[in-house]
Amino acid sequence: MKRDAAGMERHGLVLRLKPGARAEYERLHAAVWPGVLATIERSGIRNYSIFVKTLDDERDWLFAYFEYTGSDFAADMARMAQDETTRRWWAVCEPLQEPIAARANGEWWARMQEVFHHDGPS
Amino acid sequence: MKRDAAGMERHGLVLRLKPGARAEYERLHAAVWPGVLATIERSGIRNYSIFVKTLDDERDWLFAYFEYTGSDFAADMARMAQDETTRRWWAVCEPLQEPIAARANGEWWARMQEVFHHDGPS
Numbered sequence: 001m002k003r004d005a006a007g008m009e010r011h012g013l014v015l016r017l018k019p020g021a022r023a024e025y026e027r028l029h030a031a032v033w034p035g036v037l038a039t040i041e042r043s044g045i046r047n048y049s050i051f052v053k054t055l056d057d058e059r060d061w062l063f064a065y066f067e068y069t070g071s072d073f074a075a076d077m078a079r080m081a082q083d084e085t086t087r088r089w090w091a092v093c094e095p096l097q098e099p100i101a102a103r104a105n106g107e108w109w110a111r112m113q114e115v116f117h118h119d120g121p122s
Numbered sequence: 123m124k125r126d127a128a129g130m131e132r133h134g135l136v137l138r139l140k141p142g143a144r145a146e147y148e149r150l151h152a153a154v155w156p157g158v159l160a161t162i163e164r165s166g167i168r169n170y171s172i173f174v175k176t177l178d179d180e181r182d183w184l185f186a187y188f189e190y191t192g193s194d195f196a197a198d199m200a201r202m203a204q205d206e207t208t209r210r211w212w213a214v215c216e217p218l219q220e221p222i223a224a225r226a227n228g229e230w231w232a233r234m235q236e237v238f239h240h241d242g243p244s
Contacts, residue, residue, distance in 0.1 A: 012173030012185055029238040037240055046242035049187070051134030051234035056223050057179065063134055063234060065171070065187040101178050112173035112185060116151040118159055120168035 009068040010117065013109035014100065017060040021096035022052065025062075028093065035085030043080045044070025062097075064109060131190040132239065135231035136222065139182040143218035144174065147184075150215065157207030165202045166192025184219075186231060 017025055029050065040048060048066035055061050070076050080086055094108070103110035139147055151172060162170060170188035177183050192198050202208055216230070225232035 010171050012171065012175075012187070014175050014177070014183070014185065026237050032238065032240070037242075040240060041242040048238070048240045048242070049132055049134065049236055050238040052237050053136050053222075053232060053234040054224055055136070061136070062237075063136065063185045065134070065185075102176055110175060112175040114171055115148050115174050115184075116154065116170070116172035118154070118162060118170045120159075120163040120170070 007069070007071070009073065010114060011064075011066050011068060012112040012114060013064040014112055015062045015064070015109045016098045016100060017052070017062060018096055018098050019059065022060045025060075025093070025096050026052070028096075033085060033089055035083075036089045039080055039083045039086045043076040044068050044073075062109075129191070129193070131195065132236060133186075133188050133190060134234040134236060135186040136234055137184045137186070137231045138220045138222060139174070139184060140218055140220050141181065144182045147182075147215070147218050148174070150218075155207060155211055157205075158211045161202055161205045161208045165198040166190050166195075184231075 045066050045068055048064070050062055050064045052060055052062055068076075097108070099108050100110050167188050167190055171186070173185045173187075174182055175185070190198075219230070221230050222232050
């Protein structure tokens with residue numbers, strides 16, 4: 001996570017799906033509940049993408065990228081975790097997921113370290 | 123990879139580092155050669171980030187995200203592969219990397235499937 005001159009933080013995160021969960025995960029994420037998206041927006045998150053790939057362990061891995069434009073990520077995430085619709089969404093998604101052992105305390109999606117960034121011409 | 127209304131494609135890619143290669147990879151990517159960055163820009167790539175995380179297999183995994191604003195990605199990548207500086211850069215980086223078996227024909231970094239995207243307010 002690094003913050004650019006305009007105050008935007010980039011986040012990269014990783015999580016694993018349980019065996020056999022990919023189709024259901026894709027189905028859910030093709031139509032994320034509007035209330036979940038509204039809370040994401042209210043939390044200062046934009047340009048949010050999730051990618052999936054089967055790696056050599058034959059497990060499906062999720063990688064997420066988003067940009068955070070707020071000023072207190074921990075506070076915004078704590079507020080997000082209070083949202084009732086978001087909590088119901090997580091209760092649907094989390095049984096499909098198996099977080100990595102090497103995540104930090106309190107993490108579900110494990111934060112990755114940014115090692116390179118280049119914006120290019122705007 | 124999906125293209126948005128403005129014609130921008132999002133790309134998510136995954137690659138693994140060889141054991142012990144992370145420090146050198148980070149060192150190189152803290153100061154990518156200007157000629158490499160110039161070729162990236164000429165190729166229509168912007169907002170390019172690379173993240174690293176040690177997963178439960180104790181290997182260091184790389185996750186890349188970038189946005190492509192051109193009109194022919196295959197042609198732009200073929201032209202990038204002709205750039206002498208880029209080729210020298212790849213010759214330095216590739217010995218640090220071990221691509222996954224499940225990559226597509228011709229890939230080094232393996233393309234992932236986008237399963238979710240939300241932009242939020244602009």
